[in-house]
Amino acid sequence: MTDEDWMRQALRLAETVLYITAPNPRVACLIVRDGQLLAEGATRQAGGPHAEVMALRQAAERGIDVAGTTVYVTLEPCSHYGRTPPCVDALIAARPARVVIAMGDPNPLVSGQGVAKLRAAGIAVTTDICTEAALAMNPGFVARMTRKTPWLWLKLAASLDGRIALANGQSQWITGPAARADGHHWRARSCVVLTGIGTVAADDPLMNVRHVETARPPIKAIVDTQLQVSEQARIFDGTPVWVFTCVSNPEKAQRLADRNVQVVTLPAVNGRVDLHAMMRWLGEHDINEVHVEAGARLSGALLQAQCVDELLVYMAPMLLGEGIGMVHMEPLQQLTQAQRFEFIHTACVAPDVRLSARHIDHWKTLLQALQQQN
């Protein structure tokens, strides 16, 4: 097995903690000697041990001496005290011969220090193995650390001709139960599930995670410029909800606060919530990934504001002709004005398909931010 092979195996292990580590990144660690996997570990819930510590613990439990081994870790080991002691100190104490790292710590304040400490302790370090795959595991964490806003994906469900509803509004159901259940995996991995007041008023959705077991449900959030939301909306189920608005209504805000709802007043742009201000607020509140499930209006506004990093599109094998389009935006004058995405994955979710695409420039910016630190 090459370094790349081991790192891919580590990334598969990191995927098993996809839903639970936020706001920490998903990280996995393998301890290998002579082509044999000796121990492994992945980050637990925030406040719990990091991947390196989990792997070292497993090695200790198995009576394995880590000295002289090669350690694979999908993110540069931390070198500072957070809620847990620095992993790099634990690694140095264990004396591996070599540490292989997929990507550097994206936090510009600490980046490179983990590597430097390992090298200073006489441990060989190889960096940038499977960097893109490692970034894909934690785009939200990297986005929050480097550009101060979360990574946001837009979930859309439409017919092959891009209709999310018939002209008369009927939309239940264009995609099938499997596609809808699949969407809950994406809700589960996010930190915030965001929708708009239009969807809440029309469909009164729960917006929670179903069909998927999760110990760390995302926070729910609504963009509601005029604070029109019904206090009886089903989304207010006692779990935390954020409502982004432009108006001040202390009485309604207080009544909502009693139901675990935080009303966040933000500046307006063209009479609607400033979506960039919202993204910065989310970043300041430790939000890595935002899952958007909204109508054409909010989806289009987010896209037009360049806030959309990824598209998650479920397509049903039907053509509806007339109907409601996926995103409502100002008409483009030139095709070259369209934001450029790239397909990254297609999957069959019978009878529908799922197409994933990410914003080329947004992705490149994250990747460059990582690379500049080396």
Place this chain on the structure above:
Amino acid sequence: MTDEDWMRQALRLAETVLYITAPNPRVACLIVRDGQLLAEGATRQAGGPHAEVMALRQAAERGIDVAGTTVYVTLEPCSHYGRTPPCVDALIAARPARVVIAMGDPNPLVSGQGVAKLRAAGIAVTTDICTEAALAMNPGFVARMTRKTPWLWLKLAASLDGRIALANGQSQWITGPAARADGHHWRARSCVVLTGIGTVAADDPLMNVRHVETARPPIKAIVDTQLQVSEQARIFDGTPVWVFTCVSNPEKAQRLADRNVQVVTLPAVNGRVDLHAMMRWLGEHDINEVHVEAGARLSGALLQAQCVDELLVYMAPMLLGEGIGMVHMEPLQQLTQAQRFEFIHTACVAPDVRLSARHIDHWKTLLQALQQQN
């Protein structure tokens, strides 16, 4: 290797003659003994030898005695004199021990006679091996034989939100050069490339096969209810073109005839060419497969008339918001009114994706027609 394995190998061989056999079906034949492939053949251009004869010739050239072998053939061997003598007689003369057939001859007049003759000659026959895959190789031939009309697919190129052009009409180019070249493979396999007068007037397209070598270019055709087409249109390049219209204009028809264009006057339905009459006319003229590349108006009319058997959709990774939809149709009142397709294939044609879907009921009807003959 099982019978299924050999038949799949035969079907891959049939695929190599995808572009050349029309109006005959694409057929391949393998001659196998003790798990060893001895000889193989595929149907050549119409009037040339069929697959079984090609395989028997190769066996003879190699000095191989076919007696006692197993013969795999993707379509029931013909039992009647066409432009070539019956294959079943050639097979009987060669004395294989067993013949394995993917699907019966879809022609109700001859179906089963090939099998009956083989059995009467003491040869074991196994039928219906990989039938669906064999049907997928020749949906047009089976459609023409059983329902008297060709198999028709609609090629569409759109953004992820189903826009084939911006609101201002700009459409060049939403999908990339690879997707456009890929589309020429589908033109090449068809018997007719069909478009509408709107597209001819707006884009003046050539509608010929480029990017793909073909010895049997498809006929080009235009739906042009009022016979408005310009006599200088580039589509009139001296190769055969059919123009379907509802009006009679002998002078224009004569001038076009001098340029190898046949004007076909058909009945009207709601003031437009009766598309069912057109489909029957195409079937009567030995057309197996129709490739449609048209605007939203003709595409929608074909879909609404239930003439569309398959969708071939190239999707670009962009969202355009406002713009022209893929198919213009009467608005549906219920989602249950939408015709039901099923995805059969997805492929990356970078930077775009290709999604293929086929009409569930149309496909079932062909499959049942084949099965009823056994």
